[in-house]
Amino acid sequence: MASRRDKRIEPSFGEPSRAASADGFSVREEDRVVPGRSKAAPKGKARKTKAGRRSGRPRRGLLGIAVRLIYWCFVLAIWGGIAAAGIVIYYGAKMPAATTWEIPDRAPNIKIVSVDGKLIANRGMSGGEALTLKEMSPYIPEAVVAIEDRRFYSHFGIDPIGLARAMVTNILGGHFSQGGSTLTQQLAKNLFLKPDRTLERKVQEVLLALWLEHKHSKDQILQMYLNRVYFGSGAYGVEAASRRYFGKSARDVTLAEAALLAGLLKAPSRLSPARDPKAAEDRAQLVLAAMQDEGMVSAKQVATAMSAPATRAPSYWTGSENYVADTVMEELPNLIGDVQGDIVVDTTVDLTLQKIAEKSIRELIDQNGKKLNVSQGALVSIDNSGAVRAMVGGYDYSTSQFDRASEAKRQPGSAFKPFVYMAALEAGRTPDSVRNDAPIRIGKWTPENYGGKYYGKVTLATALAKSLNSVAAQLTMEVGPAAVIEAAHRMGIQSELQSNVSIALGTSEVTPLELTAAYVPFANGGYRPEVHFIRRITTADGKLLYADDGGNAPRVVKPEIVGMMNSMMAGTVEVGGTARKAGFNWPSAGKTGTSQNSRDAWFVGYTANLTTGVWFGNDDGSPMKKVTGGALPAQAWHEFMVAAHEGVPIRPLPGGWKPAPGDAIVQDDGPAPVPAADVGGARTASPRQAAPAQPPQPVASSRPAKATETVDAGGFGMPAEDAAPTASIRRPVPPGDVGGPLKKKQTSIMDILTGG
Numbered sequence: 206m207a208s209r210r211d212k213r214i215e216p217s218f219g220e221p222s223r224a225a226s227a228d229g230f231s232v233r234e235e236d237r238v239v240p241g242r243s244k245a246a247p248k249g250k251a252r253k254t255k256a257g258r259r260s261g262r263p264r265r266g267l268l269g270i271a272v273r274l275i276y277w278c279f280v281l282a283i284w285g286g287i288a289a290a291g292i293v294i295y296y297g298a299k300m301p302a303a304t305t306w307e308i309p310d311r312a313p314n315i316k317i318v319s320v321d322g323k324l325i326a327n328r329g330m331s332g333g334e335a336l337t338l339k340e341m342s343p344y345i346p347e348a349v350v351a352i353e354d355r356r357f358y359s360h361f362g363i364d365p366i367g368l369a370r371a372m373v374t375n376i377l378g379g380h381f382s383q384g385g386s387t388l389t390q391q392l393a394k395n396l397f398l399k400p401d402r403t404l405e406r407k408v409q410e411v412l413l414a415l416w417l418e419h420k421h422s423k424d425q426i427l428q429m430y431l432n433r434v435y436f437g438s439g440a441y442g443v444e445a446a447s448r449r450y451f452g453k454s455a456r457d458v459t460l461a462e463a464a465l466l467a468g469l470l471k472a473p474s475r476l477s478p479a480r481d482p483k484a485a486e487d488r489a490q491l492v493l494a495a496m497q498d499e500g501m502v503s504a505k506q507v508a509t510a511m512s513a514p515a516t517r518a519p520s521y522w523t524g525s526e527n528y529v530a531d532t533v534m535e536e537l538p539n540l541i542g543d544v545q546g547d548i549v550v551d552t553t554v555d556l557t558l559q560k561i562a563e564k565s566i567r568e569l570i571d572q573n574g575k576k577l578n579v580s581q582g583a584l585v586s587i588d589n590s591g592a593v594r595a596m597v598g599g600y601d602y603s604t605s606q607f608d609r610a611s612e613a614k615r616q617p618g619s620a621f622k623p624f625v626y627m628a629a630l631e632a633g634r635t636p637d638s639v640r641n642d643a644p645i646r647i648g649k650w651t652p653e654n655y656g657g658k659y660y661g662k663v664t665l666a667t668a669l670a671k672s673l674n675s676v677a678a679q680l681t682m683e684v685g686p687a688a689v690i691e692a693a694h695r696m697g698i699q700s701e702l703q704s705n706v707s708i709a710l711g712t713s714e715v716t717p718l719e720l721t722a723a724y725v726p727f728a729n730g731g732y733r734p735e736v737h738f739i740r741r742i743t744t745a746d747g748k749l750l751y752a753d754d755g756g757n758a759p760r761v762v763k764p765e766i767v768g769m770m771n772s773m774m775a776g777t778v779e780v781g782g783t784a785r786k787a788g789f790n791w792p793s794a795g796k797t798g799t800s801q802n803s804r805d806a807w808f809v810g811y812t813a814n815l816t817t818g819v820w821f822g823n824d825d826g827s828p829m830k831k832v833t834g835g836a837l838p839a840q841a842w843h844e845f846m847v848a849a850h851e852g853v854p855i856r857p858l859p860g861g862w863k864p865a866p867g868d869a870i871v872q873d874d875g876p877a878p879v880p881a882a883d884v885g886g887a888r889t890a891s892p893r894q895a896a897p898a899q900p901p902q903p904v905a906s907s908r909p910a911k912a913t914e915t916v917d918a919g920g921f922g923m924p925a926e927d928a929a930p931t932a933s934i935r936r937p938v939p940p941g942d943v944g945g946p947l948k949k950k951q952t953s954i955m956d957i958l959t960g961g
Contacts, residue, residue: 308396311335311433312441313544315537317530319556320594320740324448326530333445333455334547334745335432338424341455344463345443346427347502351495352467354388357427362389362418363411389414392430436466437473438480450478451515460502461510464492478515486514525563528598528608529554533738540742540751547745552738553592558849562586562595565844569821569837570600577830577837579821583609584841585721586817586849590755591734594815595845596718607824614700614714615822619672619783620798620807620834621711623724623770624693626669629680630766632688636666636773636862640676647706652678655799655833670776672783672797674710681709695761697723697733711798721809721818727774727794728811730859731767734758768860775858777810784808787839789847792858797834804828808838813856815849817842 314335315328327333338346350357356364364387386394393413417426436446443466447455451462458466468488469476478485493507502510533550541548566582574580586595598608607613630636642660645652652674659675660667668676681689686704693702698720702713722736735756742751762770774794777784783797787810795810804826809818819838822829 308429310546314445314547315534315544315550316548316745317533317550317552319526319552319554319559321556322551323556325526325552325554325556327445327448328530328534329544332440333442333448335442336444336455338428338431341431341443342458342463344460345455345458345466346431348460348463348467348492348496349431349470350388350427351499351501352492353391353470355495355499357388358423360387362414363387386410387414388430389417389426391434392426393417395430395433434470435473436469437477459510459515460493460506461489461513462515464489464496464510465515468492489515523601523603525566525597525599525602526554526556526559527602527606528610529559529593529596529738531606531608532596532611536739537742540739548750549743549745550739551741551743553588553594553740554596554738555594558586558595558845559597561848562597562845565841566597566819567600569841573837577832578823578827579829579832579837580823581609581821582837582841583613583717583820584817584845585610585718586815586845587721587725587736588815589725589729589732589734589813591722591725591736591758592740593718593736593738594849596738605824609717609820609824611716611718613824614716615805615820616713616800617711617715617720617807618798618800618805618834619674619677619711620720620796620809620818621693621713621715622669622672622677622709622798623727623774623796624696624698625677625680625684625689625709626665626773627696627762627766627770628684628688628692629665630769631692631763632684634665634680636664636769638665639663640665640668640679642668642673642675645675645678647678647682650707652707652710666773666776669773669796670779670782672777677709678706681706693723695733696726697736711800717807717818717820720807721816724795724809724811724818725816726761727767727770728813728816728858729758731760731762731764732758733761764860765862768862771858771860772862783833783835784810784839784842786835787843787846789843789850791846791850791855793846794858795842797839799833802828803830803832806832806834806836806838808834808842810842810846811858812846812850813858814853815846817845817849819845 313329314333316334317325317328319325354364356366390410393410393416397409397413421429432442432444435441436443436449438446438449440446440449443455443458446466446469447453447458447462450465451458465478465485465488468485468491471488475481476485476488490511493502493510496502497504497507529552533552537544537550562584566584570579570582581600582597583599584595584597585593587593596610598610598612599605629638639662642654642663644659654674655672660671660673663671663673663676665676665680667673686706686708689708690702690704698715700713700715700719702708705712718736725736726733735758737753739751740753741749743749771794774796775792776782777795777797778788778793779785784795787793787795787808791812793810793812795808798807798809799805805820805822806829807818807820809816811817819841821832821837821841
C-alpha cells in the first residue's frame with residue numbers, strides 16, 4: 206500500500222497503458238474533450254459511431270406505437286380529468302351553497318271559469334294547472350321518456366352513453382343534430398338557469414342535475430318537468446298544452462295526442478301544430494316508433510294511432526271567450542294585487558250564451574261580409590245586476606285580439622237618442638208631446654232624416670220609434686246639449702262627450718260595453734249597477750280572496766221616466782219601428798243606430814232580464830253597403846235573445862206608462878230647467894209623472910183645444926193654435942226654418958261635429 210501512495214501514476218494519451226489491465230482504468234484519445242476540436246474530429250468516425258449506436262437499438266413495430274398511444278392517452282386523460290375538476294370547482298364555487306338550493310315556485314296559473322263552472326281559459330306564465338303523474342294520461346310520460354331520455358330511469362342525472370352517442374352523431378353529421386342532455390338536466394336548466402350556451406352554464410346544469418337526482422325521486426323529477434316545460438304557442442306544462450291544442454284536459458289525452466305533445470319538445474315553436482301541422486304530425490310518428498321500440502305500446506296501438514292522428518281543436522284559436530279572459534286579467538291586479546299562487550276566478554259569463562253570441566256574429570258576417578262589406582262585429586249582454594253574461598269582441602280572436610266590445614270607440618248614431626229623449630222627459634215633456642218633423646236648419650247644420658222622408662206633426666213616441674233626426678235635434682236645442690250629456694253620464698256613459706247640438710245624432714264616440722251598460726237602468730227600473738265580470742276569486746285550495754258583494758246600485762232616473770222611456774222604445778221593435786226584425790215573444794224595447802255612410806250599425810235592446818248591445822262595422826272605418834241598425838244588428842240581437850230567454854218566464858218591462866186616452870187634451874209645459882244629477886231632488890213632478898201606473902190625467906188648460914190633438918206650447922218655433930201661453934219657458938229657443946223646403950248643402954265633418 207505504501208509503494209502505491211509513493212508512486213504517482215500520470216495518465217497518458219496515445220500510448221498503451223501499462224496499468225490498464227491491472228487497474229481497469231484507461232483514457233483514449235477520442236475520450237478527451239478539448240474545446241474546438243469536436244468539429245475537427247474525423248467525420249467518418251463520427252458517422253460510424255452513430256451508425257453503430259443505431260444498429261444496437263431494437264426496431265419498434267405497430268405494437269410499440271399502440272403502447273405509446275395508450276400511454277399518452279392515459280396521461281392526457283389524467284390531465285384532462287384534472288382540468289375538468291378544476292373547471293367544475295371554479296364554476297361550482299361561483300354558485301350559492303348547495304344547502305340553499307330549493308325548487309322555485311311554479312309560475313301561478315289563473316283558472317278562469319264560467320258561471321256554471323266550465324273552463325273559459327287558463328292564463329299566466331304556465332297557462333294550465335299542475336297535474337300529478339297519476340292524474341295525467343299515462344301515454345304522456347311514456348312518450349316523453351321514449352323520445353327524450355330512454356335511460357331516464359337508469360342513469361344518475363347524466364347519461365354518458367347518450368352523451369357519447371350524441372357526440373358521435375354530431376361529428377359524423379358535421380352539424381349539431383342531437384343533444385346529450387337528460388330530462389333531469391333539462392329540468393335543471395328550466396328551473397335555475399338562463400338558456401345561454403356557455404361552458405359555465407353547462408357545468409352548473411350538470412351539478413344541479415346531480416343535486417336533483419339526490420333530492421328527488423325519478424317520478425317527482427318527471428312530474429316537475431312535465432308541468433313546467435314549454436310546449437309552444439304560449440303553453441307551459443302538459444295541461445296548458447292539451448287545452449290549447451286539443452280542447453281537453455291532459456287527463457283525457459289519447460296515444461296519438463300524447464305523441465304529438467312529446468314531439469313538440471325538440472322545437473316547440475317550429476313544430477307547433479298551430480304553425481305547421483304537417484311537421485308536428487311527422488314528429489309524432491317518430492315518437493310512436495320510439496315508444497314501440499321501447500315496448501311501451503304494441504304495433505297494433507301504433508297503427509291505430511297513425512290511422513287517427515291528433516287534430517287541433519279550433520275552439521281555442523277562435524273562441525270569443527278569450528276576450529272575456531283578457532278583460533278578467535286586466536281587472537285582477539285591482540282586486541287582489543299580484544298573483545302569488547294558483548287561483549280560480551269565477552266569472553259572471555254564461556259560456557252557453559257566449560257561444561250563442563259568437564255563432565250569431567260569425568254566421569251573419571260569413572253570409573253577408575262580402576256582399577255588404579262588413580268584416581267585424583261585437584256583442585255585449587248584461588243582466589240587471591250589472592253582471593256581464595256574454596261579450597264577443599270581434600269576428601275571430603285568433604286573427605285579432607283587439608276587443609271591439611270594450612276598447613273600440615265608435616259613433617253610436619241614433620242609438621244615443623234615448624238620452625236626448627230622457628233629458629226632454631225630465632224637463633217636462635211626455636211621450637205624447639208633439640213636434641213637427643220637417644227639414645230644419647240650426648246655424649249651418651241641417652240634420653236630415655234617413656232616406657229624406659218627413660212625417661209632419663208626430664208625438665215624441667213616434668219620433669223615437671221611427672228615429673227621426675229632425676225631432677231629436679229640436680229636443681236637444683230645447684233642453685240644451687249639456688242636459689243631454691249629463692243624462693248620458695248619469696246613466697253610465699263614461700267617454701267624453703262633445704257639447705254641441707249634433708250630439709243628438711250620436712256623433713261622440715263610445716264603446717259597445719258602456720253604451721249597453723247605460724241602457725241597463727231602463728231594464729231594471731232606474732238603477733245603475735256596477736258593471737262587472739268577476740263574482741269570486743279563490744286559491745286552488747278554496748281560500749276566498751275576493752267576492753263581489755253587488756254593492757248598492759244608485760237610482761239614476763225616476764220610475765215614471767223609466768216607464769215613459771220603455772213605452773216609447775218598445776215601439777222600436779214593433780211594426781213600424783226601425784228594429785221590427787228584433788222583436789220576439791217577450792216584452793222588449795231598444796234603439797237602432799247608424800252612423801254617417803253606414804260606417805257603424807247598432808242595436809241596443811233589452812227585456813226585464815237582459816240588456817244586449819250589438820255593433821257591426823269595419824276596423825278601418827270604411828262604409829258598409831247600406832247596413833243599418835235595423836238589419837244585421839237587429840238580427841243578431843234577435844237570435845241571441847230568443848236563445849237566452851228560452852224557458853224563462855215572461856216578465857213585463859218596468860214602468861207601465863200608457864199614452865193619453867184618445868179624447869184627452871194633453872199639453873206639456875214646454876222647455877223647463879234640466880234636473881240635477883240627483884234625480885230624487887226637489888223638482889216637482891207633473892201630474893202625469895206622479896202616477897205613472899195609472900192612465901195619465903189631462904192637464905188643465907185655459908183655452909179649448911181639439912179633443913184628438915196633443916199639443917206642445919213650447920215647440921221648436923211651432924206654437925199650436927190652441928195652446929195657452931206659458932211662463933215656464935226659461936231658455937230662449939234659437940230661430941230655425943221649420944217646414945220649409947229642404948236645401949241640399951254640402952257640410953264638412955267639422956260642421957257636423959261642432960253643430961255648425
